[in-house]
Amino acid sequence: xxxxxxxxxxxxxxxxxxxxxxxxLVIQRWRDGKDNRSTIYKVQLExxxxxxxx
Numbered sequence: 001x002x003x004x005x006x007x008x009x010x011x012x013x014x015x016x017x018x019x020x021x022x023x024x025l026v027i028q029r030w031r032d033g034k035d036n037r038s039t040i041y042k043v044q045l046e047x048x049x050x051x052x053x054x
Contacts, residue, residue: 011041023047 011027018025024046032038 008039008041011043014041014043018043018045021045 011029015025015027026044026046028042028044030040032040
């Protein structure tokens with residue numbers, strides 16, 4: 001598991017519900033203009049299919 005350093009508390013709050021879930025976390029991040037404080041995060045969970053071998 002990669003721990004990515006998250007500086008934004010807002011992003012951290014958004015990530016909390018996903019913490020124990022399996023899957024690939026997709027974080028999109030964009031800025032309004034040049035202002036760092038207006039960074040918008042969109043967090044999605046892409047479920048990974050677990051194929052079981054018989």
